[in-house]
Amino acid sequence: xxxxxxxxxxxxLAPLVWIVFDQLTGQRSIxxxxxxxQRSGFSALALLLASLACxxxxxxxxxxxxxxxxxxxxxxxxxxxxxxxLIFVVIDYAADGSAIMxxxxxxxxxxxxxxxxxxxxxxxxxSTAAWQRRLGRQWRRMHRMVYLAVxxxxxxxxxxxxxxxxxxxxxxxxxxxVLLMRLPPTTGARRR
Amino acid sequence: MNRIPASEITPEWLYRQxxxxxxxxxxxxxxxxxxxxxxxxxxxxxPAPTQPAVxxxxxxxxxxxxxxxxxxxxxxxxxxxxxxxxxDKEAVARASAGFVATPWQVTVDGLVRNPQTxxxxxxxxxxDQEERIYRLRCVEGWSMxxxxxxxxxxxxxxxxxxTAEAGxxxxxxxxxxxxxxxxxxxxxxxxxxEGLRLDEARHDLTILATGLxxxxxLPQNGAPLRLVVPWKYGFKSIKSxxxxxxxxxxxxxxxxxxxxxxxxxxxNVNPDVAHPRWSQATERRxxxxxxxxxxxxxxYAADVASLYAGMDLRAxx
Numbered sequence: 001x002x003x004x005x006x007x008x009x010x011x012x013l014a015p016l017v018w019i020v021f022d023q024l025t026g027q028r029s030i031x032x033x034x035x036x037x038q039r040s041g042f043s044a045l046a047l048l049l050a051s052l053a054c055x056x057x058x059x060x061x062x063x064x065x066x067x068x069x070x071x072x073x074x075x076x077x078x079x080x081x082x083x084x085x086l087i088f089v090v091i092d093y094a095a096d097g098s099a100i101m102x103x104x105x106x107x108x109x110x111x112x113x114x115x116x117x118x119x120x121x122x123x124x125x126x127s128t129a130a131w132q133r134r135l136g137r138q139w140r141r142m143h144r145m146v147y148l149a150v151x152x153x154x155x156x157x158x159x160x161x162x163x164x165x166x167x168x169x170x171x172x173x174x175x176x177x178v179l180l181m182r183l184p185p186t187t188g189a190r191r192r
Numbered sequence: 193m194n195r196i197p198a199s200e201i202t203p204e205w206l207y208r209q210x211x212x213x214x215x216x217x218x219x220x221x222x223x224x225x226x227x228x229x230x231x232x233x234x235x236x237x238x239p240a241p242t243q244p245a246v247x248x249x250x251x252x253x254x255x256x257x258x259x260x261x262x263x264x265x266x267x268x269x270x271x272x273x274x275x276x277x278x279x280d281k282e283a284v285a286r287a288s289a290g291f292v293a294t295p296w297q298v299t300v301d302g303l304v305r306n307p308q309t310x311x312x313x314x315x316x317x318x319x320d321q322e323e324r325i326y327r328l329r330c331v332e333g334w335s336m337x338x339x340x341x342x343x344x345x346x347x348x349x350x351x352x353x354x355t356a357e358a359g360x361x362x363x364x365x366x367x368x369x370x371x372x373x374x375x376x377x378x379x380x381x382x383x384x385x386e387g388l389r390l391d392e393a394r395h396d397l398t399i400l401a402t403g404l405x406x407x408x409x410l411p412q413n414g415a416p417l418r419l420v421v422p423w424k425y426g427f428k429s430i431k432s433x434x435x436x437x438x439x440x441x442x443x444x445x446x447x448x449x450x451x452x453x454x455x456x457x458x459x460n461v462n463p464d465v466a467h468p469r470w471s472q473a474t475e476r477r478x479x480x481x482x483x484x485x486x487x488x489x490x491x492y493a494a495d496v497a498s499l500y501a502g503m504d505l506r507a508x509x
Contacts, residue, residue, distance in 0.1 A: 030271040030282060030478060031334055094482055099474065106466045160469050162332070163450050164279065164379055 008069050012076035015043040033092050040084035045157060047077035048150050049174055056181035071127060074146070078124040081153075085117055109159035116152035119145050150175055249405035251339030256325045258491060260477070263336035265405045267478050272412040273330065274431060275380065276365065276372035288411035291371055293432070296416050302437035303358035306351060312416045316402060319343035323406075324399055326422035328429070329461045329490045333470035336478050340420055342401035346394040354390060354438045361393040362386075362443035363419055364435040372432075380450060386430035387443030387457065388421065389499075397422055397495055400433070423492040425459045456509040460500070461490035465509045 019039060022028065029035035051073035057066035093100050104110050123143055126132075132139045154175050158168040249265040256262075270285045277287040294312065301307040310318075321341045329335045349361075367383035369375040375382045392398060401420045402409055409415040414431025421428050427447055447455035454467060463473045463486040474483040489496050500508075 030267045031476070033476065033481075034334070035282075091481075092476075092483075099483075102473070103471055107468060109469060162469065163447075166379070 004065055005068065005072075008072055012047055012073065015039060015080065033087065037084060037087050037092065040080050040087060041157070044077050044080035044084055045150075045153050045171060047073050047080060048146075048153065049171065049178065051077055052146070052150060052175070052178045056178055060181055075124060075127055078120050081117055081120060109156050112152045112159065113156035116149045116156060119149035119152070123149070147179060151179075249407055251325070251405050252323050253325045253339060256327055256337050260327070260337050262325065262339055263478050268336060268338055268404060269410055269412060271336075271478060273332075273426065274374075274412055274414070275377075276374040276382075276384065276432070277412070278374060285410075285412045287373070291411035291415065293409075293411060293415040296434075298417060298434055298436065300348065300352045300436045300438075302362070302439055303355045304438050305353035305355060308352065312402075315343075315348070315400070315417065319347050321402060324401075324420070326397075326420060327490050328420075328422065328426050329475060329486065331425040331427060331455070331459070331467065331470060331472075333472070333475050334478055335475045335484075335490075339405055340399065340401040341403035341406070342399040342420065344396050345398045345400050345419070346396065348400065348436070349390075349394060349438075352436075352438070357440045358438035359390055360439045360442050361388045361390060362435075362437045362439050363388075363430045363433050364437070365430055366432045366434045381446060384430060384446045385443060386419065386428055386445045387439075388419075388428075389442075390438070391499055392421070392496075395496060395499065397492060423460060423489040423496045425461055427455070428459050458500075458505070458508050460496075460505065460509075461486060462488060462505055462509065464488075465506055 019036065051070050054066040054070040054073065057063040089095055089100060093103075104114060123146055126135060126139065126142065135142065151172075154168065154172045157171055158165050161168045251262060254262060271281050272284040273281055274284045274288065277284045277291075296312040297309050298312065298315065299307070299309045321343060323339055323341055325337060325339045327335055327337050345361075363386045365384035366372065367375060369382075388398070399420050401414070401418050402416060404413060409418065411432075414429075414433075417433050418431040419429045419433065428445075442457055445455070445457065447459075448457060461472075466472060471483075472486055475486045476483055487493070
């Protein structure tokens with residue numbers, strides 16, 4: 001493992017450390033459930049985008065090592081998404097199934113968010129080298145679903161924003177960019 | 193309702209001193225945090241600043257009429273939606289700490305027989321201040337119980353004498369990007385504007401607040417004068433008012449203009465009208481872990497539901 005690999009872990013864990021630090025230093029939020037929900041959601045999306053940026057970084061910018069960051073960044077992103085969903089389900093709604101279903105049925109931002117998370121679950125579970133070998137060519141096809149999950153998560157972020165969608169639009173632009181940079185014209189049409 | 197004697201209202205200089213104290217302790221906290229971050233041993237020996245003699249925040253009552261306890265002073269004064277200072281609710285208190293709310297003038301004009309401009313001191317002297325403990329329900333799904341001081345808006349309106357053509361009241365916040373830096377953000381159409389139907393404005397529950405917890409209103413809570421309409425979502429309760437204008441036409445509020453499908457003119461708290469983002473069926477009382485059911489008209493239905501007899505409240509959200 002190189003030093004740059006360690007940096008990836010430090011960066012990815014920083015949001016978690018920040019929350020713990022705030023708790024320990026008494027800088028608790030006045031509405032902590034909302035704050036944790038927002039921070040975990042933000043971190044999930046930022047890390048998933050970072051994961052998607054690894055391939056263009058490798059192929060276009062020539063950062064060869066980035067190929068090795070894709071998986072850990074994606075898994076960290078999923079980890080924050082899991083925390084995000086658990087806070088919503090277990091803490092915010094006290095695992096009240098009927099209340100959660102009522103919200104889900106009524107709010108489009110929740111529907112797309114739940115869809116994005118549902119797609120990520122099998123991808124995270126099959127992220128190991130063993131599963132990669134086992135699924136062979138299917139693995140690659142299956143993991144392209146992340147190109148759907150991340151845009152759905154971005155739509156989720158846009159729809160949950162209160163009027164000011166500037167940050168969410170920035171995320172959407174970055175998503176569009178890292179997805180576009182996978183198209184053959186930008187990668188020299190190298191087929192693998 | 194207990195009146196707050198004038199002698200108990202915090203003098204301006206004292207309350208500014210308090211802001212300064214908060215700022216300096218905030219800096220200390222940051223320094224301490226930096227020390228911890230650098231791995232230095234904790235230093236409890238750091239001398240504690242002497243606290244100036246500021247009267248502790250206090251209210252005559254301890255709960256609302258339903259028995260729900262007051263939200264603590266620190267939460268009420270550190271969790272504020274006031275985009276004129278910051279879009280981060282927990283950053284508004286610091287961003288607004290230097291805001292000086294005096295001198296301050298409020299103009300009452302439009303369709304009235306007696307248009308007048310009042311200095312804030314005039315309003316404090318002319319109208320007896322009383323404590324009102326109200327629930328505040330934000331459209332974002334959180335709520336508080338706040339002991340306000342203020343006076344019913346109808347008393348001010350009675351002095352102005354609205355004409356027969358007046359049907360609505362339009363309120364405007366100070367527009368001064370120098371003092372309210374959030375107003376430099378072109379995303380919103382400043383200044384903040386809100387409106388009430390005249391009968392809503394004349395309802396005895398509707399007050400102009402000048403303080404809370406026995407203290408002069410702090411900038412983050414809308415100093416020196418704000419509206420409080422407890423049966424409507426919090427954004428109706430416009431802060432730092434400079435103008436109260438009686439109109440014939442229904443005013444368009446900042447939020448109506450900004451997102452018309454989400455925010456209507458009435459904005460009555462209504463668990464039956466869904467919002468695309470936040471639950472309006474339930475809410476989180478600040479300081480509590482579990483959600484509560486949101487009450488129609490925020491629990492004031494017995495007092496105000498008759499104002500809307502025959503109206504479709506789903507269409508008039």
